[in-house]
Amino acid sequence: MIGQPNITEKVILFLSDVTDAMDYPKSFSQLLSWDKHQYYKNRDRLKAKEKRERARILKAIKRLEKAEVITFNKKQEKYKLTPSGWLKFLHYYNKNRSKKPSREGIEKYFIIFDIPEQHRYFRDLFRQCLVNLGCRFEQKSVFQTADLEVFKFAQQIVANCDLDDHVKFIEAKRVY
Secondary structure, three states: OOOOOOHHHHHHHHHOOOOOOOOOOOOHHHHHOHHHHHHHHHHHHHHHHHHHHHHHHHHHHHHHHHOOOEEEEOOOOEEEEOHHHHHHHHHHHHHHOOOOOOOOOOOEEEEEEOOOHHHHHHHHHHHHHHHHOOOEEEEOOEEEEOOHHHHHHHHHHHHHOOOHHHEEEEEEOOOO
């Protein structure tokens, strides 16, 4: 019974109770076309699974739209995170990100911010995230890093949360 079973083996498998009770042919005609039957059965299962997954994703998108975490950009025909969505992302990213060792290089990148009290939640999350990314804490609202990726990530978060006027990014070749 190595490889694909011949007709005799198919009949024996059909008549024996060794195979799975839900997975054996129900008739001799089905037995003769067992390979084809298995193919269509598996194909239908995959289609049903794909359909369920697509429905799950659509429900999640609708919930996120309703919570105003994402919006649909009609010009670009794609979804985009809102500022509150970026806050949720920052919170999730901060929670699931392990501390990254900083690489010491010649360039230093400084992130200086003065975020107002009304955006306290963002400010605290932003501080936590910078520490978790391996930025060095200089003052309560001044951080230093040698990693360009961390610097660009922080710029992206701030730009998408519309707080550009409260945060300054400084790139220095030498620090005295």
